[in-house]
Amino acid sequence: MLKVERLSKSYGSGKIKAVDNIDFHVKPGEIFGFLGPNGAGKTTTIKMIVGLLKPDSGTILINGVDNQNEVIKAKRQFSYVPDDHELFEKLKGIEYLNFLADVYGVDQDTRSGDMIRYLKMFEMEKAVNDPIASYSHGMKQKIVLIGALLNDPPIFILDEPMVGLDPKSSFNLKELMKERCSQGKSVFFSTHVLEVAEKLCDRVAIINKGKIIAQGSMEELKGGAADKESLENIFLELTE
Amino acid sequence: MKETLNLTKMLLSANFGFSKMAYDVKNDPKKLGMPLLVLFVFASMIPVYVLYMKLLKSIYLQLFVLGQEGTVFAILFSGASIIVLFFGMIYAMSTYYFSKDLDRLLFLPLKEESIIMAKFINMIIYEYLIIIPLVLPAVIIAFEDMGGILYLIYFIVGALLVPVIPLSIGTMLVMALMKFINLEGKKDMLRTISMFAILIVILGIQLLINKAATSIPPGSEAEFLEAMLRNENSMVNMVGKSYPPAIWISKALYGSSTLLGAGNFLLYVAISIGFGAAMIRVGRKFYIEGYFNRGDMTSKRSKVDYNDEIRARRIWQSIFLNDMRIVMRTPVYLFNCVSIVVLLPVILIMMPLLSGTGEMDIFTGLYVGNEKLFALILIGVFVFVAGTNPTQSTTVSREGSASWINMVLPIRKKDMFIGRLLFPLLLQSAAMVFFIIGIYFIIKPGIATVVISFIGGFFASLPVIAFGLIVDTWRPKLDWDDPQKAVKQNMNVIFNMLGAILYVLGVGFGAYALIFKVGLAIEVIIAFIIILGVVLTGAEYKLFKNIG
Numbered sequence: 081m082l083k084v085e086r087l088s089k090s091y092g093s094g095k096i097k098a099v100d101n102i103d104f105h106v107k108p109g110e111i112f113g114f115l116g117p118n119g120a121g122k123t124t125t126i127k128m129i130v131g132l133l134k135p136d137s138g139t140i141l142i143n144g145v146d147n148q149n150e151v152i153k154a155k156r157q158f159s160y161v162p163d164d165h166e167l168f169e170k171l172k173g174i175e176y177l178n179f180l181a182d183v184y185g186v187d188q189d190t191r192s193g194d195m196i197r198y199l200k201m202f203e204m205e206k207a208v209n210d211p212i213a214s215y216s217h218g219m220k221q222k223i224v225l226i227g228a229l230l231n232d233p234p235i236f237i238l239d240e241p242m243v244g245l246d247p248k249s250s251f252n253l254k255e256l257m258k259e260r261c262s263q264g265k266s267v268f269f270s271t272h273v274l275e276v277a278e279k280l281c282d283r284v285a286i287i288n289k290g291k292i293i294a295q296g297s298m299e300e301l302k303g304g305a306a307d308k309e310s311l312e313n314i315f316l317e318l319t320e
Numbered sequence: 321m322k323e324t325l326n327l328t329k330m331l332l333s334a335n336f337g338f339s340k341m342a343y344d345v346k347n348d349p350k351k352l353g354m355p356l357l358v359l360f361v362f363a364s365m366i367p368v369y370v371l372y373m374k375l376l377k378s379i380y381l382q383l384f385v386l387g388q389e390g391t392v393f394a395i396l397f398s399g400a401s402i403i404v405l406f407f408g409m410i411y412a413m414s415t416y417y418f419s420k421d422l423d424r425l426l427f428l429p430l431k432e433e434s435i436i437m438a439k440f441i442n443m444i445i446y447e448y449l450i451i452i453p454l455v456l457p458a459v460i461i462a463f464e465d466m467g468g469i470l471y472l473i474y475f476i477v478g479a480l481l482v483p484v485i486p487l488s489i490g491t492m493l494v495m496a497l498m499k500f501i502n503l504e505g506k507k508d509m510l511r512t513i514s515m516f517a518i519l520i521v522i523l524g525i526q527l528l529i530n531k532a533a534t535s536i537p538p539g540s541e542a543e544f545l546e547a548m549l550r551n552e553n554s555m556v557n558m559v560g561k562s563y564p565p566a567i568w569i570s571k572a573l574y575g576s577s578t579l580l581g582a583g584n585f586l587l588y589v590a591i592s593i594g595f596g597a598a599m600i601r602v603g604r605k606f607y608i609e610g611y612f613n614r615g616d617m618t619s620k621r622s623k624v625d626y627n628d629e630i631r632a633r634r635i636w637q638s639i640f641l642n643d644m645r646i647v648m649r650t651p652v653y654l655f656n657c658v659s660i661v662v663l664l665p666v667i668l669i670m671m672p673l674l675s676g677t678g679e680m681d682i683f684t685g686l687y688v689g690n691e692k693l694f695a696l697i698l699i700g701v702f703v704f705v706a707g708t709n710p711t712q713s714t715t716v717s718r719e720g721s722a723s724w725i726n727m728v729l730p731i732r733k734k735d736m737f738i739g740r741l742l743f744p745l746l747l748q749s750a751a752m753v754f755f756i757i758g759i760y761f762i763i764k765p766g767i768a769t770v771v772i773s774f775i776g777g778f779f780a781s782l783p784v785i786a787f788g789l790i791v792d793t794w795r796p797k798l799d800w801d802d803p804q805k806a807v808k809q810n811m812n813v814i815f816n817m818l819g820a821i822l823y824v825l826g827v828g829f830g831a832y833a834l835i836f837k838v839g840l841a842i843e844v845i846i847a848f849i850i851i852l853g854v855v856l857t858g859a860e861y862k863l864f865k866n867i868g
Contacts (some may be wrong), residue, residue: 094346130728152732156730160728166720168642168722179638182632182637183635184636188632206623209623305558
């Protein structure tokens with residue numbers, strides 16, 4: 081579903097290697113966690129996948145579509161929730177959602193049904209007719225999430241999705257992730273919350289200093305590390 | 321004071337982006353290109369500056385013959401102060417009310433006066449960029465006749481204090497205005513109305529000053545001349561009438577070796593300090609207290625009608641609507657992008673008309689018998705107007721940190737190009753209509769002239785607007801914390817304007833040669849300009865498609 085091969089990216093005319101020749105493969109129906117300490121290269125990798133950064137080398141196939149050669153087609157295969165929820169502050173929530181649905185070509189009936197469902201689920205009905213500028217951090221995150229769910233893409237890409245969400249919304253999001261995977265779609269997300277990754281993910285990859293230092297299912301990772309108790313211990317040991 | 325200076329330094333660094341620029345250049349030497357380009361743009365203005373110095377020297381010499389050489393200071397200092405007042409009010413609005421940095425400063429253990437003063441010094445330093453080049457030549461030109469250590473000290477201190485009084489007045493007016501209109505919920509709308517009100521007040525003041533400062537009562541010309549020849553530097557009082565501090569500093573400069581000069585200098589310094597202190601007091605009362613009393617973020621939630629609000633549109637329509645909504649709902653964008661459409665015709669046509677000067681007769685003389693040529697010239701003016709509007713050259717920049725949305729969405733270049741062109745085109749059409757209405761007050765152009773100039777202006781403006789869009793897509797200014805910076809500190813606006821000037825000059829020279837050397841009919845030239853506009857826009861679209 082998402083195939084990343086020999087992906088590299090450097091900054092400062094090649095002096096700083098943010099992402100160094102990484103490979104991973106997110107399969108259909110899988111929740112894939114992307115872990116790593118601050119500045120490890122998680123967001124850079126995600127930005128290359130969604131088309132916000134150009135890789136120096138390597139390929140990214142999203143549902144079989146090369147995101148460098150067939151840009152628009154590749155962008156139709158995913159929806160993205162970034163870690164910072166910077167939005168068009170002067171638009172109303174409903175205008176932002178309509179805009180996304182227009183771009184993805186979601187028809188009137190489908191968008192109507194989905195919007196009402198997700199607005200209710202994330203308790204945003206009362207706020208959706210107000211300017212985004214009046215939203216709290218968590219509300220902005222919810223409106224981005226709802227927007228990303230409207231086009232029902234094969235792969236859902238999220239950067240630190242749990243930060244800022246209230247417990248109920250966080251629970252709902254996790255349920256939605258599982259629901260999508262049961263339909264054969266995939267979820268790829270980065271997180272610092274290791275407990276979430278441990279409970280939710282089918283497989284994880286750990287990135288440190290631009291390189292993938294471990295990857296596999298929870299069992300595989302535990303099998304390869306000295307301390308077999310928790311993902312936290314494995315993470316700390318590997319990223320020392 | 322140390323606290324204020326530290327804060328000033330930090331705000332300056334943040335506003336000018338020195339630290340970020342140094343980091344970028346250190347990590348990627350290619351990023352040095354932009355600062356160098358800015359330097360190049362400034363360097364290209366040196367010939368114009370040399371011309372300005374020569375003009376000033378010639379004015380000084382002529383005034384010297386009449387024994388009125390001190391008037392040059394009055395002209396410069398009062399002129400500079402009016403410029404500061406004009407831009408200062410708008411700038412004060414941005415510095416104190418649109419910038420969000422107060423949120424990040426108020427919780428720090430800083431004195432409120434330090435915050436107000438540091439922001440004020442920041443504005444003063446920005447004003448120096450205009451004021452210093454404007455007044456500096458005078459010190460050199462007059463040095464031979466008036467020079468001396470006191471003259472130099474008076475000039476340096478005088479020039480550095482130029483922005484203080486007008487900026488204090490402007491800031492206090494803005495703060496008072498914002499205090500009284502700071503009502504719940506409707507802040508943005510009221511801000512916009514207040515900005516237009518400020519501009520109308522400024523234009524009104526300018527109109528009155530023009531009339532008061534330049535007119536000699538009918539029948540008293542002889543007395544005026546006699547008085548001027550009898551008393552040395554008597555014109556200083558007349559020219560500085562609209563702005564007394566300019567009289568004080570002028571008297572201090574041309575009488576720098578006398579006690580009267582010292583007295584005037586001290587008066588000028590004392591009044592400047594007085595205004596600065598008053599501004600800080602007003603700032604504490606109106607600005608800081610106003611911040612705590614604001615209530616625009618607690619507006620009541622309004623219910624949504626799903627049947628009405630959920631509506632499918634084409635992608636380009638959606639992009640156009642977003643673009644328009646963001647501009648219309650952000651006061652600073654509305655002011656800079658939309659107001660120009662109404663104000664430019666007013667400033668260019670109505671102001672000279674209301675001032676009662678004779679420029680309009682030239683306008684009428686040009687039109688009669690030359691209707692087609694007039695339409696051609698009008699097309700040129702329209703293209704220039706299109707180039708001066710920042711709407712297209714800041715379209716991506718205005719999205720700032722939210723620009724990721726359009727970048728990750730599957731939007732075809734065609735939809736993006738059309739969607740982003742529509743709003744600037746709509747504004748340009750409105751600008752042309754307002755311009756034609758303005759002209760109608762003076763010369764009553766025929767319907768053919770109106771139609772030809774409108775259609776010609778529309779198609780000739782197309783490539784200029786598309787050029788602005790391309791420049792801003794290619795190098796958007798996304799890194800800002802205050803929407804003002806996306807428009808006011810965006811070099812793309814200058815590039816678009818320069819592009820428009822070059823285009824008008826190029827097509828203008830071509831048209832001149834084809835009409836007067838080759839003998840082609842003006843109708844043919846206008847048809848050619850329309851075709852050229854369409855072809856160039858097509859070529860620009862191909863270029864747009866290739867921007868990553």
